[in-house]
Amino acid sequence: xxxxxxxxxxxxxxxxxxxxxxxxxxxxxxxxxxxxxxxxxxxxxxxxxxxxxxxxxxxxxxxxxxxxxxxxxxxxxxxxxxxxxxxxxxxxxxxxxxxxxxxxxxxxxxxxxxxxxxxxxxxxxxxxxxxxxxxxxxxxxxxxxxxxxxxxxxxxxxxxxxxxxxxxxxxxxxxxxxxxxxxxxxxxxxxxxxxxxxxxxxxxxxxxxxxxxxxxxxxxxxxxxxxxxxxxxxxxxxxxxxxxxxxxxxxxxxxxxxxxxxxxxxxxxxxxxxxxxxxxxxxxxxxxxxxxxxxxxxxxxxxxxxxxxxxxxxxxxxxxxxxxxxxxxxxxxxxxxxxxxx
Amino acid sequence: xxxxxxxxxxxxxxxxxxxxxxxxxxxxxxxxxxxxxxxxxxxxxxxxxxxxxxxxxxxxxxxxxxxxxxxxxxxxxxxxxxxxxxxxxxxxxxxxxxxxxxxxxxxxxxxxxxxxxxxxxxxxxxxxxxxxxxxxxxxxxxxxxxxxxxxxxxxxxxxxxxxxxxxxxxxxxxxxxxxxxxxxxxxxxxxxxxxxxxxxxxxxxxxxxxxxxxxxxxxxxxxxxxxxxxxxxxxxxxxxxxxxxxxxxxxxxx
Numbered sequence: 001x002x003x004x005x006x007x008x009x010x011x012x013x014x015x016x017x018x019x020x021x022x023x024x025x026x027x028x029x030x031x032x033x034x035x036x037x038x039x040x041x042x043x044x045x046x047x048x049x050x051x052x053x054x055x056x057x058x059x060x061x062x063x064x065x066x067x068x069x070x071x072x073x074x075x076x077x078x079x080x081x082x083x084x085x086x087x088x089x090x091x092x093x094x095x096x097x098x099x100x101x102x103x104x105x106x107x108x109x110x111x112x113x114x115x116x117x118x119x120x121x122x123x124x125x126x127x128x129x130x131x132x133x134x135x136x137x138x139x140x141x142x143x144x145x146x147x148x149x150x151x152x153x154x155x156x157x158x159x160x161x162x163x164x165x166x167x168x169x170x171x172x173x174x175x176x177x178x179x180x181x182x183x184x185x186x187x188x189x190x191x192x193x194x195x196x197x198x199x200x201x202x203x204x205x206x207x208x209x210x211x212x213x214x215x216x217x218x219x220x221x222x223x224x225x226x227x228x229x230x231x232x233x234x235x236x237x238x239x240x241x242x243x244x245x246x247x248x249x250x251x252x253x254x255x256x257x258x259x260x261x262x263x264x265x266x267x268x269x270x271x272x273x274x275x276x277x278x279x280x281x282x283x284x285x286x287x288x289x290x291x292x293x294x295x296x297x298x299x300x301x302x303x304x305x306x307x308x309x310x311x312x313x314x315x316x317x318x319x320x321x322x323x324x325x326x327x328x329x330x331x332x333x334x335x336x337x338x339x340x341x342x
Numbered sequence: 343x344x345x346x347x348x349x350x351x352x353x354x355x356x357x358x359x360x361x362x363x364x365x366x367x368x369x370x371x372x373x374x375x376x377x378x379x380x381x382x383x384x385x386x387x388x389x390x391x392x393x394x395x396x397x398x399x400x401x402x403x404x405x406x407x408x409x410x411x412x413x414x415x416x417x418x419x420x421x422x423x424x425x426x427x428x429x430x431x432x433x434x435x436x437x438x439x440x441x442x443x444x445x446x447x448x449x450x451x452x453x454x455x456x457x458x459x460x461x462x463x464x465x466x467x468x469x470x471x472x473x474x475x476x477x478x479x480x481x482x483x484x485x486x487x488x489x490x491x492x493x494x495x496x497x498x499x500x501x502x503x504x505x506x507x508x509x510x511x512x513x514x515x516x517x518x519x520x521x522x523x524x525x526x527x528x529x530x531x532x533x534x535x536x537x538x539x540x541x542x543x544x545x546x547x548x549x550x551x552x553x554x555x556x557x558x559x560x561x562x563x564x565x566x567x568x569x570x571x572x573x574x575x576x577x578x579x580x581x582x583x584x585x586x587x588x589x590x591x592x593x594x595x596x
Contacts, residue, residue, distance in 0.1 A: 014594070014595060015594075018594075052595070055595065058436050059435070059436060060432055060435055060436060060592070061592060061593075061595050062589075062592045062593045080438055080440070083436060083437065083438035084438040086436075088432070088433070088436045090429055090432055090433075091429075092428070092429045093429075094428065094429035094430045094432060094433050095430075096364070096368050096430060098367065098368045099364075099367060099368065103367070107360065107364050108433075110356070110357075110360040111357055111360050111361075111434075111437045111439070112437065112438065113353050113356070113357070113438070155433075
């Protein structure tokens with residue numbers, strides 16, 4: 001399988017050589033490759049270097065150092081050939097709100113030199129696929145966020161690009177829009193489009209991507225398929241339990257059970273991280289019996305991609321979404337074990 | 343090989359025009375801008391002519407130079423920072439066209455606006471103030487090339503690496519007013535001291551005013567061909583800092 005994108009030693013230092021500006025290293029000599037026809041997720045916390053990397057790949061930002069090869073073309077020497085083959089959906093839906101959906105698409109079709117005879121047919125096709133046909137003559141300023149997002153994606157693929165860059169495609173959208181957009185991404189990929197997906201939504205990457213790269217502090221922390229990454233982090237298995245009455249459950253008691261590394265309160269449930277769930281299960285059942293608590297649900301869980309992400313980015317488990325049990329947040333020895341590069 | 347280059351050239355010209363048409367629809371066909379276009383010539387004329395002893399033709403020559411100058415350079419400084427702020431400029435930068443083509447499209451739209459508003463000024467001058475045009479060809483060429491030059495001047499400020507239109511307002515206003523005062527619009531070149539005239543020769547507006555004087559009054563200080571040549575050269579010259587600042591912006595992440 002050939003590579004759609006090859007990145008070698010890519011580096012970006014903002015402010016280098018500017019008087020009175022302290023240089024900031026945003027991307028630090030990263031290497032990776034995206035295979036033809038895959039959905040490649042680029043994950044990382046805010047400020048990790050995701051958008052900077054994507055802007056360099058899409059010619060919007062000049063790298064300080066390194067080499068980018070896209071579809072066999074060196075971006076520094078032959079950006080024109082690359083631009084003809086790529087589509088870009090930036091984080092903010094950059095559509096022209098003063099124009100109608102039809103005019104936005106017509107403008108993009110003309111800009112990308114879609115043959116005149118095909119333009120109207122292609123625009124109608126996209127408007128129908130994206131559920132915007134009925135609103136084709138409505139000014140985009142009257143569109144919802146989800147509709148703008150769909151239009152933005154339609155504009156990015158009007159010239160049938162071989163490579164599509166998507167930056168945070170779904171934040172802030174309702175559930176229906178999120179599902180619709182994810183289905184569209186899968187469909188585009190099934191039709192042969194390579195997709196570079198920048199996101200900090202781990203579940204989105206988990207559902208869509210063949211492989212993910214996790215970037216943290218400008219460096220690639222890991223690259224692999226979501227399943228492989230999870231398999232590497234078996235130590236981060238957990239037991240999830242819901243007990244009644246919940247008010248009588250003490251997190252510090254659960255944390256004292258043998259083998260528990262981290263305790264996280266998740267709504268009306270507790271998640272107990274452990275390397276050996278089978279050894280922990282009898283203890284949890286005993287705890288419930290001794291304290292007169294009713295077990296509502298009990299399950300064992302493998303490590304989620306989110307757990308892997310948190311481990312690799314040096315954040316404590318539960319730091320992002322979950323209420324943390326105070327004084328019990330250590331997560332020993334996981335950072336740095338995946339290595340960088342390809 | 344030649345065929346490829348010709349196709350590319352044709353594509354780039356078409357893309358520049360697509361950018362122009364888009365800018366007209368998005369930024370220029372707004373009620374405020376259209377009103378500005380119609381009212382600007384009146385305000386210009388009354389601001390600089392009332393209670394001054396000058397012939398109508400002299401006033402019209404000045405009016406044409408001023409409206410061309412102020413309108414062609416009016417929106418150029420603000421459109422790119424505004425588009426950078428809302429993210430639509432990335433769409434243009436990522437499109438398969440050269441930076442020169444993109445900037446050309448932006449310059450043409452300002453040029454067309456300058457020509458359109460100058461036409462309004464001309465109609466006012468001819469119908470209301472009974473001015474006559476002695477050299478229509480020179481007038482047309484002068485307005486068209488001056489609009490091109492002043493639109494390119496506006497783009498220099500629009501190319502400053504920023505997402506805040508407010509950042510370009512002060513420098514663009516300051517420079518345009520400075521040019522206004524040194525350019526022989528208020529004080530004819532013939533009446534200037536040698537030092538002041540030497541300074542005036544650095545401003546493209548000087549040559550626009552001189553060309554308008556030739557076209558409307560039938561007299562001017564410089565050769566009209568020289569006027570047109572320098573105005574055209576200034577258009578090309580203004581592109582250089584715009585291209586350079588865009589390259590800097592690409593390094594800085596704007």
